[in-house]
Amino acid sequence: MINPNDEFGLTRAMWFKEKQGATVHVATVGAATVEPTMRKALAIGADEAIRVNAEPTDGFFVAQQLADVIKNGEYNLVIAGRESIDYNGGMVPGIMAALLNMNFVNTCIGLEIDGAKATAIREIDGGKETLSTSLPLIIGGQKGLVEESDLRIPNMRGIMMARQKKLNVIEPVNATHATSDKSFDKPAPKGAVKLVDPENVQELIDLLHNEAKVI
Amino acid sequence: MSVLVYTEADNGKFKKNALEAASYAHKIAQELSTSVTAVSFNVADTSPLATYGVSKVLKINNDSLKTFNANAYSMALAEAVHKEGIKVIILSSSTDSKYLAALLAGKLKAGYVPNVVAAPDSVNPMVVKRMAFSNKGFAHTEINTDIKIIGVSNNAYGVHENNATLNEEDFSPSINDAAFSTKSVNVDKVVGSVTIADADIVVSAGRGLKGPENWGMIEELASVLGAATACSKPVSDMGWRPHGEHVGQTGKPVASNLYIAIGISGAIQHLAGVSASKVKVVINTDPEAPFFKAADYGIVGDAFDVVPKLIEKLKEFKAQNA
Numbered sequence: 113m114i115n116p117n118d119e120f121g122l123t124r125a126m127w128f129k130e131k132q133g134a135t136v137h138v139a140t141v142g143a144a145t146v147e148p149t150m151r152k153a154l155a156i157g158a159d160e161a162i163r164v165n166a167e168p169t170d171g172f173f174v175a176q177q178l179a180d181v182i183k184n185g186e187y188n189l190v191i192a193g194r195e196s197i198d199y200n201g202g203m204v205p206g207i208m209a210a211l212l213n214m215n216f217v218n219t220c221i222g223l224e225i226d227g228a229k230a231t232a233i234r235e236i237d238g239g240k241e242t243l244s245t246s247l248p249l250i251i252g253g254q255k256g257l258v259e260e261s262d263l264r265i266p267n268m269r270g271i272m273m274a275r276q277k278k279l280n281v282i283e284p285v286n287a288t289h290a291t292s293d294k295s296f297d298k299p300a301p302k303g304a305v306k307l308v309d310p311e312n313v314q315e316l317i318d319l320l321h322n323e324a325k326v327i
Numbered sequence: 328m329s330v331l332v333y334t335e336a337d338n339g340k341f342k343k344n345a346l347e348a349a350s351y352a353h354k355i356a357q358e359l360s361t362s363v364t365a366v367s368f369n370v371a372d373t374s375p376l377a378t379y380g381v382s383k384v385l386k387i388n389n390d391s392l393k394t395f396n397a398n399a400y401s402m403a404l405a406e407a408v409h410k411e412g413i414k415v416i417i418l419s420s421s422t423d424s425k426y427l428a429a430l431l432a433g434k435l436k437a438g439y440v441p442n443v444v445a446a447p448d449s450v451n452p453m454v455v456k457r458m459a460f461s462n463k464g465f466a467h468t469e470i471n472t473d474i475k476i477i478g479v480s481n482n483a484y485g486v487h488e489n490n491a492t493l494n495e496e497d498f499s500p501s502i503n504d505a506a507f508s509t510k511s512v513n514v515d516k517v518v519g520s521v522t523i524a525d526a527d528i529v530v531s532a533g534r535g536l537k538g539p540e541n542w543g544m545i546e547e548l549a550s551v552l553g554a555a556t557a558c559s560k561p562v563s564d565m566g567w568r569p570h571g572e573h574v575g576q577t578g579k580p581v582a583s584n585l586y587i588a589i590g591i592s593g594a595i596q597h598l599a600g601v602s603a604s605k606v607k608v609v610i611n612t613d614p615e616a617p618f619f620k621a622a623d624y625g626i627v628g629d630a631f632d633v634v635p636k637l638i639e640k641l642k643e644f645k646a647q648n649a
Contacts, residue, residue, distance in 0.1 A: 116577050172438060172472075197461045197576060203439055206429020210401075215509045218397070218426040221570070231512075235571065237422050237524040239516030245509035252429075255577050260564045290438030290472050294454060297465040299602065305609070305619050310628030313637045316608065317644050319624055324606045326528070326585040327552065327644075 114149055117193025121253040123264045124223060125191055126157045132225060135159050137185065141168040141177045147279060154274035155266030161279040171199075172290035175207035180285045182212060187248070189230075194219055194252040199293075205252040215245045221256030329364040329383065330356040331413040333404060335421060336370045343486070343525060344419035344479075346379050350487040351443070351479045352417040353380030358450040359415070363491075366407050366498070368392050368400065373495060380489035385411075385498035392502065394511045395423050401430040403500035408435060408474065410498075415453075416476045421524060428478055438470035441478035444603075461576045461599040480603065481524065481582040523574065526555035528585040529604070531574060533559035533597075535590020535611060535630055539567035544634045545589065551641045557581065559591045575600035589630045593618025610634065 114122065128134040138153040139162040140146050150161040162185075164177045182190055195202035202218075209216030215230075217223075221240065222233030225247070232243045232251060266274070308316045320327045332352035334345035352363045364383040367373050369392065373384045385407055392399060404427070408416065416431065418424040420442060432439035442458040444465065452469050455477060459466040470477075523529055530549040536542065549556045556572060563573035574581050576596035586604035590611060591597060598621050601607070609622040610633050619625050626633055 170438075172432065172436075175433065199459055199466070200442060200461060201439075202425055202441060203429040203432055206426070207433035207439075210430045210433020216397070216430060217509060218429070219422055232509075234426075235422065236514070236516065238520065238522035239514065239571070241511055241515070242513040243509050244512045255573070256570050288436070288472065290432075290436075290470065291440055292469050292471060293459075293466045294469055295467045296459065297456075297467070299464065302621065303623075305622040305625045307619075308624060308626050310626050310633050313626070313633060313640050316624060316626065316637070317640055320585065320606070320608070321644070321648075324585070324623065326606050327641075 114153060115193050115196045117195060117197075117252075117254045119263055120255055120257040121191035121193060121251070122153055122156055122158065123258045123262060124253065126264055127258070128189070128225065129157060134189070137162060137187070139164070139178055139181050141166055141174045141284070143167060150279060151274050152266055154277045154279070155270040156264045157270060158277075160277060163279065163281050164284050165281050166284035169289050170291045171201040171203040172207060173287050175204045175211065176287035177284050178204065179208045179211040181282075182208065189225065189247055190214070190250040192250060192252055194254040202252070205250050209250045212248075212250075215247075215249045216251070217243055217245065217249070218252040220251040220253045223251060223253075223257065328412045328414050329362040330359065330415045330417060331404070331408060331411065332363060332365045332381065332417040333419075333424065333427070334365045334367050334370075334376060334384075335419060335424065336367065339370050339372070341370065341375055342419075342421070344421050344424070344481060346375070346486045347481070347484060348417050348419045348479050349376055349379040349381050350489075351446075351477070351484050353487070353489050354446050354484070355415055355417065355450060355477075356380070358447065364407075364411055364413070366404055368403075374493060377491050377493035378488050379486065380491050381493060382491045383494045383496065385496055387498050387500065389499070389502070391507070394514070396507060396510065397423070397426040397430055398509060399502050399506040401427045401434060402502055402506050404431055405434045406500040407498065414474055416474070418476065418478050420478050420481050424478065428476055432476050435474045435476075436472060437474040437476045438472040439476040439478070440468045440470060442480045443477050444480045444483040446484060458603065461596075462580065462602040463599050481580075482584065482605070483582065483603065521553065521555040523555045523557055523572070523579050523581060526583050528552045528554035528587070529557050529574070529581050529583045530554045530587045530589070531557035531559070531591060531601075532589040532630075533562050533591035536562075541631075542568070544638065548587070548634055548638050548641070551638055551645065554587075555583075559597055588618055588622075589634060591618060592616045593621060
């Protein structure tokens, strides 16, 4: 599946394509097993796909691979997701921006492009901030960049056309694996819930105060 | 080569996440037999840091850095890292810290592990436990690079007192205009209200409330508890509540001490987002609601009956315990 945060970005990219004449390429670091998902992005309307043939072992490694793709392709707008829902690293867009010396806006919930100028809105703790910046630009997008109800899904025509579009496979460049996952744990098993009678909310207050000590 | 910690402040006062980050930095420093150096931006009184084991603070006093700017702040921190020969940098999990951590990692070619929830498994090699799979599990992750960045999860390792003697040093990083190629035009923030990220208590509601017009009692309950308000995804998608209140896998994470969920069934994606909260209370009419399996305390009942009674009893409780 396409990472949810990236889906919002892909739909926004379609808006730029349809309203402002952008060409949209999608890129991923992954094995051949990711190609059906990339075809889905092509079916939604992306023009071309690039797959870096490597396992996405860690955020730094992925960022280096994609930075190379961006540099070679001379892209002036890169729409990434704020974080992926598997490892929640949240670092690929920012590291790419640092490696390429490109402007970067994270937690992006709004983006307008006017020539080389860009206005972005980012979500901050307790509100939002409007930023003025310029291309070349990388954003870490999320829900809000477009509305959930506006997310594009592939239609039959898109799926047929996707078959003709280019999906380029390239080999990875030499890059560092900055971190490695040694092991995984599940959370500690939970005890059963303590149910309180709805006629006796006082008991809940007492439990929260005396037992849980959270009020 | 001390451990560096970025200590965030709001209006010149350190945030709780700054003290958590400092506490974690102190733990790492102890294990590495070294000390903790903090970097502060426009904070007049940095003395609170001494309580949390910080022995040196590089105080930046710069008008152009009064508003947070991820690129400029990351340049300042990178300069501090080079100046002090730093190998380990600790940040919090706030939105601003996460924004700047990735830039810093790229600039320093540093391995970065966010969402770290416990003291390190080891420091040589550096292995830390962090949240993974959108809070459904944990990973033990080793950092292989020379310079290492750790992002500390909210309300996980916690705040630990370790009294130190604090040396203050003025620090003027060379930040030129080019650093501000992305700049803030406007900040739209509700001043004074508790944010979900900083709240000790979060009161959340979902479709069981039936309509946005019924949220008055949720806001009142939050007000009595000094809590932040939150909501489930469907309710924010329908526009009943603002996007910023959506908590869950694709919304905000919740790591508060107490999470009260009213009229929320407890879909897996919602639970993933709130699993880091310490105590969960669920109020729902449906005894089969999946959320009851994840809850610590629960009331099977009608929110429209239970919540007003809870508000009333809480007001009495607050009055007695003032």
